[in-house]
Amino acid sequence: MTALRDILAAQIAAQGPLTIAQYMTACLLHPEHGYYTTRDPFGTAGDFTTAPEISQMYGELIGLALAQTWLDQGAPAVFTLAELGPGRGTLMADILRATARVPGFHAGARLHLVEASPTLRARQAESLRGASPIWHDSVDDLPNDAPIFAVASEFFDALPVRQFLRDGGLWRERVVGLRGGELAFGMTDALPDPRLTVRLDDTRDGDLIETCAPAKPIAAALGSRIATHGGLALIADYGGWRSLGDTFQAVRRHQSTDPLQDPGQADLTAHVDFEALAEAAPCAHTPLTPQGVFLERLGITERARALAARLDGDALDSHVNAHRRLTHPDEMGTVFKMLGFFPHGAPLPPGFAHGA
Numbered sequence: 001m002t003a004l005r006d007i008l009a010a011q012i013a014a015q016g017p018l019t020i021a022q023y024m025t026a027c028l029l030h031p032e033h034g035y036y037t038t039r040d041p042f043g044t045a046g047d048f049t050t051a052p053e054i055s056q057m058y059g060e061l062i063g064l065a066l067a068q069t070w071l072d073q074g075a076p077a078v079f080t081l082a083e084l085g086p087g088r089g090t091l092m093a094d095i096l097r098a099t100a101r102v103p104g105f106h107a108g109a110r111l112h113l114v115e116a117s118p119t120l121r122a123r124q125a126e127s128l129r130g131a132s133p134i135w136h137d138s139v140d141d142l143p144n145d146a147p148i149f150a151v152a153s154e155f156f157d158a159l160p161v162r163q164f165l166r167d168g169g170l171w172r173e174r175v176v177g178l179r180g181g182e183l184a185f186g187m188t189d190a191l192p193d194p195r196l197t198v199r200l201d202d203t204r205d206g207d208l209i210e211t212c213a214p215a216k217p218i219a220a221a222l223g224s225r226i227a228t229h230g231g232l233a234l235i236a237d238y239g240g241w242r243s244l245g246d247t248f249q250a251v252r253r254h255q256s257t258d259p260l261q262d263p264g265q266a267d268l269t270a271h272v273d274f275e276a277l278a279e280a281a282p283c284a285h286t287p288l289t290p291q292g293v294f295l296e297r298l299g300i301t302e303r304a305r306a307l308a309a310r311l312d313g314d315a316l317d318s319h320v321n322a323h324r325r326l327t328h329p330d331e332m333g334t335v336f337k338m339l340g341f342f343p344h345g346a347p348l349p350p351g352f353a354h355g356a
Helices: 003-015 020-029 056-072 090-098 118-127 194-201 215-229 274-280 292-299 301-310 313-327
Strands: 079-084 111-114 134-136 150-153 162-167 170-179 183-185 209-213 232-242 249-252 255-257 267-269 336-342
Touching: 003 020, 003 170, 003 183, 003 194, 020 170, 056 090, 056 150, 056 232, 056 301, 056 313, 079 090, 090 111, 090 118, 090 150, 150 215, 162 194, 194 209, 215 249, 215 274, 215 336, 232 274, 274 336, 292 301, 292 313, 292 336, 301 313, 301 336
Parallel strands: 079 111, 079 150, 111 134, 150 232
Antiparallel strands: 162 170, 162 209, 170 183, 232 336, 249 255, 249 267
């Protein structure tokens, strides 16, 4: 039982059930009891571990991919270097370290971070001391007067989704209500929804799909800046090409848990619909590429071998396990995907290949 649970139960009793999106937003971002507003959730002492926290190799290769794209696009003298949802600042710190010897890259970079959590902003300030980052609440607040080289690693999965169950030619929405005084899932009455008409062609009766309203304008904002001024946005997350099935989940202390149990105490996410992101961006996009394939193309195995030569014992075992976790198909290598936004007519960014 949590304070946020009592708040939500009272709201539902007074106003009716919440959409999954409303529930996710409250659980993650409530100003007093929200998951992200009250804690640092990362690492072994937290609830989950992201790719940048697993190994420095991830951020190093992302940084070099950004720098190579910057060079391929003429090494613009001034550009925005941005991260959406920077966590503890680990990924950006690794990016900056890896690109420190790229002539002109740091001199031209203006660092901008999109972060809603005051707790995480404080951690980012520690990790990036000396880099002079500028924080924003929204992607819309990022500069729109220069090329942008951006990364969003496990950012889109935390955006709130709505869930719809197909019922013939109509749709029922999955909601959070009350049953016997406890939070419980339910379904609305079946209604037509013009926004979902296109999904009648590729779904069957009883199929569940997810939509993420905030994701499209964010992708559009990044894509618009890239189409106008140049640059690259690298999106790394778990998901696939077009939503199908229930992927709403909760993680607490590195274990799956009931999303309705102890609201505000667990991380809530859903798989990313990369097709929706690509369609929203008014620029070119890369093929959707498994993370393991992407990192191998960037040379992670060679980098891993170079680092391993200096290690032994437990440190070596940990390093080998980190490489496996990032790249192996049974770990993050397949379920996590990479998608890039880049200007029409520009070279394909490193790590991607036409047709794959």
